[in-house]
Amino acid sequence: MQIRFNLKVLIFVLFFCLIGEIKTYLLLMLFAFLHECGHILCGICLGFKIQKLDIMPIGFGISFKVDTENYNKKVLKANLLAVKKLIIALAGPVVNLCFVVLFLVIEQIFKVDINNLIYINILIFIFNMLAIYPLDGGRILKNTLHIFLGKIKALQIVNVISKICAIFLSILTIILVILYKNITYIFILTYIWILVIRTSNLFKIKIKMYKILKNYIAINED
Numbered sequence: 001m002q003i004r005f006n007l008k009v010l011i012f013v014l015f016f017c018l019i020g021e022i023k024t025y026l027l028l029m030l031f032a033f034l035h036e037c038g039h040i041l042c043g044i045c046l047g048f049k050i051q052k053l054d055i056m057p058i059g060f061g062i063s064f065k066v067d068t069e070n071y072n073k074k075v076l077k078a079n080l081l082a083v084k085k086l087i088i089a090l091a092g093p094v095v096n097l098c099f100v101v102l103f104l105v106i107e108q109i110f111k112v113d114i115n116n117l118i119y120i121n122i123l124i125f126i127f128n129m130l131a132i133y134p135l136d137g138g139r140i141l142k143n144t145l146h147i148f149l150g151k152i153k154a155l156q157i158v159n160v161i162s163k164i165c166a167i168f169l170s171i172l173t174i175i176l177v178i179l180y181k182n183i184t185y186i187f188i189l190t191y192i193w194i195l196v197i198r199t200s201n202l203f204k205i206k207i208k209m210y211k212i213l214k215n216y217i218a219i220n221e222d
Contacts, residue, residue, distance in 0.1 A: 100122055131162065169189060
């Protein structure tokens with residue numbers, strides 16, 4: 001398994017140290033890793049092998065080796081691979097929901113204050129369920145649309161929705177900064193916009209390639 005470390009993590013560590021929130025950031029990264037373990041366990045159960053693990057400023061990313069047999073099993077306008085990717089994308093947020101329930105039970109039984117752990121897992125869940133690719137919500141949307149509408153339309157729709165969500169998130173960030181005087185939100189928003197722009201450019205290239213391939217197949221069938 002290949003492990004890749006994004007150097008922007010160091011910038012985030014430095015930033016959170018400067019604002020005195022390094023403990024919160026480390027807890028976020030811990031539960032983000034456990035979130036990723038949900039993806040890993042689900043992927044292994046579905047027969048995938050881990051290819052690489054990316055350590056990023058606001059979480060982790062896992063990539064699996066593609067089993068070519070999944071390409072040969074059609075599921076509406078996609079294949080079995082899209083269905084498995086959809087299930088894997090759901091696994092991570094489910095882990096955080098389980099932690100929320102677990103900590104709520106512990107808090108009630110033992111009368112301990114662990115609201116910060118509950119809050120962190122709710123935050124990770126909401127953040128990952130945003131319909132912004134490559135977050136889990138974006139992946140869930142992309143693979144669902146792929147199954148029902150095909151690859152090209154899925155990429156086009158997700159590309160537009162990702163930008164719309166990022167715009168609404170920007171408006172919300174401005175409101176939060178004004179209310180709570182915390183620039184952390186802007187720091188995270190900037191990283192999200194970098195992801196959105198990078199993904200948008202990648203999707204445009206993929207859409208062109210798929211259209212060329214589709215036209216080529218249509219010509220040869222005629």
